[in-house]
Amino acid sequence: MLQLFFQLTYYFHVDFDEEDVYYYRFITHLKFFAKRLLDHKFYEEDDSDDLWNIIRKKYQESFRCVGRISEFIQKKYGHSLSKEEQIYLTIHIERVIKKTGK
Numbered sequence: 001m002l003q004l005f006f007q008l009t010y011y012f013h014v015d016f017d018e019e020d021v022y023y024y025r026f027i028t029h030l031k032f033f034a035k036r037l038l039d040h041k042f043y044e045e046d047d048s049d050d051l052w053n054i055i056r057k058k059y060q061e062s063f064r065c066v067g068r069i070s071e072f073i074q075k076k077y078g079h080s081l082s083k084e085e086q087i088y089l090t091i092h093i094e095r096v097i098k099k100t101g102k
Contacts, residue, residue, distance in 0.1 A: 004030060004069055008093065011065045014100050022099040026092045033089070037077055052083040055090050062094040 009016065016023045056063045066089050070081045081089070 004072070007069060007072065008065060011068065012061075012097055014097065016096065016100055020096075020099055022096045026096040029088065029092045033085070037073070037079060040079075049083065052087055055087050059090050059094040062090045062097060065093055066090045 063086070066081070066086050069089065070086065073079055073081060
């Protein structure tokens with residue numbers, strides 16, 4: 001998952017404040033995400049199309065970043081991110097980026 005973090009810093013050209021609560025929340029989310037990925041335990045698809053569309057439109061740049069992360073995970077691990085995982089990841093990225101002053 002360290003590669004994902006580097007992709008994020010490269011994509012947004014930002015240095016993160018490791019003391020910031022949003023950074024900590026984001027890293028915690030990545031740890032749990034990595035654990036689910038390695039354990040092959042994923043969120044089941046549900047009827048989250050409405051929320052997914054709202055998040056996709058409202059946080060376009062963060063959602064594009066999630067698209068790149070999703071491509072990386074597909075190539076590296078052969079897993080497609082569910083819409084629910086894309087939602088969570090987009091929200092966490094948006095928060096951490098906004099709080100760093102990007």
